[in-house]
Amino acid sequence: MSLLIVGSIGIDTVKTPFGKADSVLGGSASYSSVSAGYFSPVDLVAIVGTDFPDEYRFFLESKNIDMEGLITKKGKTFRWSGEYGWDFSDAKTLSTKLNVFAQFDPVLPEKCKNADHVFLANIDPEIQYKVLQQVKKPKLVLADTMNFWIENKNKELRKLLKKLDIFLCNESEARQFTGEGSTVKAARSLLKLGPKKVIVKKGEHGALLFSDHSVFCIPAFLLETIHDPTGAGDTFAGGLIGYLAQCKKYTRQNLRKAIAMGTIMATFAVEDFSLNKLGGISAGDINKRFKKFQELTCF
Amino acid sequence: MSLLIVGSIGIDTVKTPFGKADSVLGGSASYSSVSAGYFSPVDLVAIVGTDFPDEYRFFLESKNIDMEGLITKKGKTFRWSGEYGWDFSDAKTLSTKLNVFAQFDPVLPEKCKNADHVFLANIDPEIQYKVLQQVKKPKLVLADTMNFWIENKNKELRKLLKKLDIFLCNESEARQFTGEGSTVKAARSLLKLGPKKVIVKKGEHGALLFSDHSVFCIPAFLLETIHDPTGAGDTFAGGLIGYLAQCKKYTRQNLRKAIAMGTIMATFAVEDFSLNKLGGISAGDINKRFKKFQELTCF
Numbered sequence: 222m223s224l225l226i227v228g229s230i231g232i233d234t235v236k237t238p239f240g241k242a243d244s245v246l247g248g249s250a251s252y253s254s255v256s257a258g259y260f261s262p263v264d265l266v267a268i269v270g271t272d273f274p275d276e277y278r279f280f281l282e283s284k285n286i287d288m289e290g291l292i293t294k295k296g297k298t299f300r301w302s303g304e305y306g307w308d309f310s311d312a313k314t315l316s317t318k319l320n321v322f323a324q325f326d327p328v329l330p331e332k333c334k335n336a337d338h339v340f341l342a343n344i345d346p347e348i349q350y351k352v353l354q355q356v357k358k359p360k361l362v363l364a365d366t367m368n369f370w371i372e373n374k375n376k377e378l379r380k381l382l383k384k385l386d387i388f389l390c391n392e393s394e395a396r397q398f399t400g401e402g403s404t405v406k407a408a409r410s411l412l413k414l415g416p417k418k419v420i421v422k423k424g425e426h427g428a429l430l431f432s433d434h435s436v437f438c439i440p441a442f443l444l445e446t447i448h449d450p451t452g453a454g455d456t457f458a459g460g461l462i463g464y465l466a467q468c469k470k471y472t473r474q475n476l477r478k479a480i481a482m483g484t485i486m487a488t489f490a491v492e493d494f495s496l497n498k499l500g501g502i503s504a505g506d507i508n509k510r511f512k513k514f515q516e517l518t519c520f
Numbered sequence: 521m522s523l524l525i526v527g528s529i530g531i532d533t534v535k536t537p538f539g540k541a542d543s544v545l546g547g548s549a550s551y552s553s554v555s556a557g558y559f560s561p562v563d564l565v566a567i568v569g570t571d572f573p574d575e576y577r578f579f580l581e582s583k584n585i586d587m588e589g590l591i592t593k594k595g596k597t598f599r600w601s602g603e604y605g606w607d608f609s610d611a612k613t614l615s616t617k618l619n620v621f622a623q624f625d626p627v628l629p630e631k632c633k634n635a636d637h638v639f640l641a642n643i644d645p646e647i648q649y650k651v652l653q654q655v656k657k658p659k660l661v662l663a664d665t666m667n668f669w670i671e672n673k674n675k676e677l678r679k680l681l682k683k684l685d686i687f688l689c690n691e692s693e694a695r696q697f698t699g700e701g702s703t704v705k706a707a708r709s710l711l712k713l714g715p716k717k718v719i720v721k722k723g724e725h726g727a728l729l730f731s732d733h734s735v736f737c738i739p740a741f742l743l744e745t746i747h748d749p750t751g752a753g754d755t756f757a758g759g760l761i762g763y764l765a766q767c768k769k770y771t772r773q774n775l776r777k778a779i780a781m782g783t784i785m786a787t788f789a790v791e792d793f794s795l796n797k798l799g800g801i802s803a804g805d806i807n808k809r810f811k812k813f814q815e816l817t818c819f
Contacts, residue, residue, distance in 0.1 A: 307701045402606050405744050426725035427739055438739035438817055440726055445704050477819035518737055518817065520776035 222261060224466040225333045226254045226459070227352050228342025229322060230267040230291075231299040234315075235494060238307055239448045242494035246277045247301060249342035249365070252452035255496055256486045257340070257463030258285035259507060264333045266290035266352070270298040270321045280500060289330050294321040309450040309491075310424050329355045338466040340458055343367050346378040353384055361471065363462050365389040365454065371398050383415035389458055391422045404429065405436075420461075420480065422454055430480055437477055442488045442514050449494045453487040456499060460486030485510050521560060523765040524632045525553045525758070526651050527641025528621060529566040529590075530598040533614075534793060537606055538747045541793035545576045546600060548641035548664070551751035554795055555785045556639070556762030557584035558806060563632045565589035565651070569597040569620045579799060588629045593620040608749040608790075609723050628654045637765040639757055642666050645677040652683055660770065662761050664688040664753065670697050682714035688757055690721045703728065704735075719760075719779065721753055729779055736776055741787045741813050748793045752786040755798060759785030784809050 233247030250267040257263050263286045271293060282288055299322035303312040325348060336356050341349040341364035349364055356362075362385050370378055371394060378398075382388055388411060392404055399410035404421055408431040411419045421429045423441075430437040461483035468475040485507060490499040532546030549566040556562050562585045570592060581587055598621035602611040624647060633656050640648040640663035648663055655661075661684050669677055670693060677697075681687055687710060691703055698709035703720055707730040710718045720728045722740075729736040760782035767774040784806060789798040 403744065403746075405742050423725065426722065427737075429742065436742055436816055437819075438726075438742060439819065440737035440739045443704055443728065443735055443737060445702070447702075474819075481819045515819065517735055518819075520736075520738065520773075520780045520814070520817075 222337045222466045223264060223332075223335065224257060224261050224338040224340070224462060225264045225266065225329075225336035225356065226250055226257060226340045226342065227266040227327065227349070228253060228340075228344055228455070229299055230269050230273070231301050231322070233300075233451060233495065234302040235449055235451050236304040237309075237449050238305070240494070242449065245495035246280070247451060247495060248299065249344070249452075249455040251281065251496060252455035252490060252499070253340055253342050253459030253462075254281065254286050255284045255500055256456040256459030256483075256490070257466070259486070259502075259504065260460070260463035260482070261285075261338075261466035262287065263463070264290055264330075264336065266327050266329060266333060268292040268294055268321055268325045268327070270294060270296045273298045280496075284500060287332075290327065290333055292325075292327065294324060296321040298322075303451070305450060309447055312451070327352060337361070338462055339363070340462045341365070341381075342455055342458065343370075346370050346374050346381045350377065350381045350384070353381070361386045361462070361465060363387040363389060363458060365458055366394065368394055368397060379414055382411070385416040387418045387420060388416035389420045389422065389454075391424070391454070395419070395421050422457065424453070428457070428480060428484065430476070437480065439477075439480055439484060440518055442484055442510070442517070444488055444492065447491045450491050451494075452490050452496075452499075456490035457483035457487040459483070481514060482507075482511060485514055521636045521765045522563060522631075522634060523556060523560050523637040523639070523761060524563045524565065524628075524635035524655065525549055525556060525639045525641065526565040526626065526648070527552060527639075527643055527754070528598055529568050529572070530600050530621075532599075532750060532794065533601040534748055534750050535603040536608075536748050537604070539793070541748065544794035545579070546750060546794060547598065548643070548751075548754040550580065550795065551754035551789060551798070552639055552641050552758030552761075553580065553585050554583045554799055555755040555758030555782075555789070556765070558785070558801075558803065559759070559762035559781070560584075560637075560765035561586065562762070563589055563629075563635065565626050565628060565632060567591040567593055567620055567624045567626070569593060569595045572597045579795075583799060586631075589626070589632055591624075591626065593623060595620040597621075602750070604749060608746055611750070626651060636660070637761055638662070639761045640664070640680075641754055641757065642669075645669050645673050645680045649676065649680045649683070652680070660685045660761070660764060662686040662688060662757060664757055665693065667693055667696060678713055681710070684715040686717045686719060687715035688719045688721065688753075690723070690753065694718070694720050704730075721756065723752070727756070727779060727783065729775070736779065738776075738779055738783060739817055741783055741809070741816070743787055743791065746790045749790050750793075751789050751795075751798075755789035756782040756786040758782070780813060781806075781810060784813055
């Protein structure tokens with residue numbers, strides 16, 4: 222099964238109460254691809270500038286990621302700088318420089334057009350839609366978004382939603398999108414817009430999966446130490462679709478396991494800055510934590 | 521197995537975005553006793569004034585609750601009035617009149633001194649301690665508290681904690697008590713103060729159980745409609761200890777089931793004002809929702 226991931230690659234500068242990471246690898250496609258790569262080969266489609274360090278390129282290549290779809294454009298790579306306080310639920314953005322990312326309008330390599338699984342990470346929903354149009358027969362399409370697009374490209378986002386198997390958003394985005402105060406009602410409204418399923422991410426409180434006639438709740442895996450929450454949502458999405466891509470069937474059980482796997486993968490991401498921890502774990506580490514998670518939540 | 525519950529009985533006036541309930545039965549002991557009574561006979565110890573309506577007295581008696589320990593004192597019953605906005609996590613207290621509750625200093629009836637299980641609902645920790653001293657050989661003691669006592673009777677609360685099997689608090693109270701920003705670290709600090717286990721209630725996000733070497737996470741049971749969150753925590757505690765009181769052993773599995781049962785019971789409490797819904801359910805309703813909850817959370 223082939224898995225296409227389209228999103229951003231950036232150079233991040235992040236400050237948290239536990240330290241600072243200067244000019245490190247970031248971006249939605251980096252986190253999600255590395256996470257997914259533990260389960261399934263990934264075809265990455267993203268854009269970087271000529272300043273993009275070789276070491277990051279080699280690192281991504283080493284993580285089960287095919288880089289044929291990585292466009293290198295003259296200019297600088299997307300840069301983001303942000304800061305977290307003790308409440309890790311929201312980053313304060315200090316600066317965003319789109320740089321070459323402003324020109325991202327990918328023409329998919331031939332191979333990617335045959336992708337079975339597609340994750341459209343958080344980028345302009347118009348681009349997400351245009352990418353999806355190029356994929357011939359996707360079996361499962363997952364997309365993420367953010368408050369900015371809900372506000373500024375609402376129509377385009379609604380158009381995309383009709384094409385999705387799973388729409389991913391966080392709790393406040395679900396409420397913002399639908400104007401519903403209750404998360405359950407917000408998710409039901411989102412389902413009416415087209416996606417077959419909606420996953421609401423609740424950060425340190427876990428996640429919820431909604432489909433027409435059922436709900437699945439998963440708590441978060443408790444960590445004693447969180448060093449940098451950047452990329453947690455993307456890592457969750459990558460683990461989720463990576464796990465699904467290697468399943469033979471999309472049974473309810475497999476979908477639930479995929480959500481649990483996404484949750485587990487996100488815990489590795491937040492234990493260190495950038496992809497420092499997430500990029501260096503083994504299949505054994507993942508399975509051990511997954512088993513512990515099952516054990517911690519079963520009653 | 522006998523179960524003693526000590527706490528407040530009050531007359532509440534509550535306003536939520538869904539309506540208003542005027543002068544209805546409330547109080548930590550009412551919610552927790554009715555909840556526990558579905559699983560195990562309860563001995564209730566509380567105080568009311570001569571104005572306490574007979575219909576509430578008869579109602580409690582009809583719910584598997586022995587009222588021998590209910591003191592009726594000349595004067596008025598404890599009254600509380602509060603309001604909730606769309607964020608149900610915090611009530612705005614409009615007025616509190618302690619009335620006869622200010623003189624609550626119970627001498628336990630002989631029968632209650634032999635209680636196996638004790639739930640000390642949220643009252644002055646000095647009174648909680650004095651009550652506990654009168655119980656000869658309790659097998660399991662659970663106690664709840666609130667921010668007011670953490671601030672104003674910290675020493676007394678610490679004294680009580682040494683005697684507890686399970687200490688119950690919400691997330692912000694755990695942080696306030698310990699000065700720890702992380703819930704995990706706060707719970708670990710609380711364990712060092714004496715209780716064998718700590719349960720952190722997270723409202724709509726579920727609950728966490730901490731013991732020396734393990735953690736158990738449970739999500740909340742998602743409801744489409746919440747009419748009045750008053751008493752949710754007390755109902756949770758009542759379901760928890762009521763379920764444990766009818767278990768032959770305190771295995772890890774039973775404790776987890778008890779927490780799940782407490783979660784389920786709380787959902788009935790919040791679906792209507794006062795004890796309107798909680799007081800009128802059947803064993804079948806409880807089992808059905810419990811099974812649904814297991815089904816919703818298993819992966």
